Amino acid sequence: MYAFLYKLASPKKFYQMAGQLIPWCSGLAILLIGYGLLGALVLSPADYQQGDAYRIIYIHVPSAFLSMFIYLMMAFCALLSLVWRIKLADVVLTASASIGAWFTFLALITGSIWGKPMWGTWWIWDARLTSELILGFLYLGVIALKSAIPNREQKDKASAILVLVGSINIPIIHYSVYWWNTLHQGATISRFAKPAIAPSMLYPLLSMIAGFLVYYVIVMLIKARTEVLYRERRSTWVKELFK
Amino acid sequence: MHPKRRQRLTYLLVIMLGVSIAIGFVLYALRQNINVYYTPSQIIQGQAPKNHTFRLGGLVKQGSVMHAKTELEVAFIVTDLVHNINVSYNGILPDLFRDGQGVVVQGQLTAQNEFRASQVLAKHDEKYMPPIVKDALAQAKNSTV
Structure with a gap:
C-alpha cells in the first residue's frame, strides 16, 4: 500500500496514471450528470410549496457541497505539503483553487436567484451566506498569493498555511444554520438523520452531487498534469516527452 | 514518525488550535450581531434594541392575517408559540407568505x-x-384527529 502511494507521489507516475484515469472519469461524469439532469428536470415532481422553482437545488446543493469539499481537499494537501513535504500535494492544491472558487461563485449566484422569489431578497447578511462569501474570498486569496510570490517553495508554503488556517471556516459554514438564527434553512440531507426530501427528488440530487464530484476530479487532474509538466520541465522524462 | 515531521505537525496543530480558539471567542462575543433576527420571546424580555431597525423572526400565527380591503396594508401576528408580536406592513408579500x-x-x-x-x-x-x-x-392527519 505504502509502496503504491509512494509510486503515485512521484510526478512521472502521477502524470501517466492521471492521463489513464481521465477518460474513465469522463464517462462516469456523463452518466451521473446525465441521469441527474433527467431526474432533476423531467422525472422528479414539483414541490408542494415552491412548484418548479425548487429545481435550482440540483445545481445549488452540489455546488455548495463541492465548494466545501474542495477546500477540505486543499487543506489535506496543505498538511501533506507542510509536514511530509510531498511535492505532489502542492500540485493538487494549486490545481484545485480556481475550481473551488468557481463552485463557490455558482453556489452564491444560484442561491441568490432562488432567494429573490422565495425569500423576497437577493442577499441577506446571515451567517450561512456570509461564511460562504468568506470561503470565496479565501479561494481568491489563495489564488492571489500563488501569483504574487515568484519563488515556488515560498509560495507553496505561504498558500498552504493560508489554506490550513482558513479551513476553520468550513465547520462554521456547515454549522452556521444551527449555531445562529439564519434565514437560510437547515441541511436537507444529513448523514445521521432521514433526509427531509422525498426519495423521488433525492436520488437525482445525490447523482448530481456525485457527478459534480467526478467532474471536479477530471478538471483537477487535467490542471494538475499541466502543473506537473511545468514544475518538472527541467527533468529528463519531461524532455523525453517533448522531444 | 520522523522527529522533524512530528515537530512540524505539532507546530501546525498548536497554531490551528490557537486560531480556532481566537475565532471561537470572536464569534461568541458577536453572537447577537450574527443572529439575523430576534424571537418574540427575546423582544418581550427587552433584548431587542429600542428605536432601532432590527429583524423579528417567527411563525405567522394561524388565522391572524388580515388584509385591508382597498390597499396593500396587511396585519398579522408573529409567534414563537410562546409569545406573540403584532406586525403591520404595507407592501407586496413574498410568494411563500401564508x-x-x-x-x-x-x-x-x-x-x-x-x-x-x-x-x-x-x-x-x-x-x-x-x-x-x-x-x-x-389526509392521514385528518383521519387520526
Whole structure:
C-alpha cells in the first residue's frame, strides 16, 4: 500500500496514471450528470410549496457541497505539503483553487436567484451566506498569493498555511444554520438523520452531487498534469516527452 | 514518525488550535450581531434594541392575517408559540407568505407588542416533497384527529 502511494507521489507516475484515469472519469461524469439532469428536470415532481422553482437545488446543493469539499481537499494537501513535504500535494492544491472558487461563485449566484422569489431578497447578511462569501474570498486569496510570490517553495508554503488556517471556516459554514438564527434553512440531507426530501427528488440530487464530484476530479487532474509538466520541465522524462 | 515531521505537525496543530480558539471567542462575543433576527420571546424580555431597525423572526400565527380591503396594508401576528408580536406592513408579500409560514420581518417596535415592518421575508424550511405526498399527509392527519 505504502509502496503504491509512494509510486503515485512521484510526478512521472502521477502524470501517466492521471492521463489513464481521465477518460474513465469522463464517462462516469456523463452518466451521473446525465441521469441527474433527467431526474432533476423531467422525472422528479414539483414541490408542494415552491412548484418548479425548487429545481435550482440540483445545481445549488452540489455546488455548495463541492465548494466545501474542495477546500477540505486543499487543506489535506496543505498538511501533506507542510509536514511530509510531498511535492505532489502542492500540485493538487494549486490545481484545485480556481475550481473551488468557481463552485463557490455558482453556489452564491444560484442561491441568490432562488432567494429573490422565495425569500423576497437577493442577499441577506446571515451567517450561512456570509461564511460562504468568506470561503470565496479565501479561494481568491489563495489564488492571489500563488501569483504574487515568484519563488515556488515560498509560495507553496505561504498558500498552504493560508489554506490550513482558513479551513476553520468550513465547520462554521456547515454549522452556521444551527449555531445562529439564519434565514437560510437547515441541511436537507444529513448523514445521521432521514433526509427531509422525498426519495423521488433525492436520488437525482445525490447523482448530481456525485457527478459534480467526478467532474471536479477530471478538471483537477487535467490542471494538475499541466502543473506537473511545468514544475518538472527541467527533468529528463519531461524532455523525453517533448522531444 | 520522523522527529522533524512530528515537530512540524505539532507546530501546525498548536497554531490551528490557537486560531480556532481566537475565532471561537470572536464569534461568541458577536453572537447577537450574527443572529439575523430576534424571537418574540427575546423582544418581550427587552433584548431587542429600542428605536432601532432590527429583524423579528417567527411563525405567522394561524388565522391572524388580515388584509385591508382597498390597499396593500396587511396585519398579522408573529409567534414563537410562546409569545406573540403584532406586525403591520404595507407592501407586496413574498410568494411563500401564508398561515403557519416562518417569516423574518425587518422594522421597528412602535409600542410594547406592536411592530411596524418595512420588509417581509419568507423563511423556507428544509423539507421538499411532491404535492401528492403533502395531500396524503394531510389526509392521514385528518383521519387520526
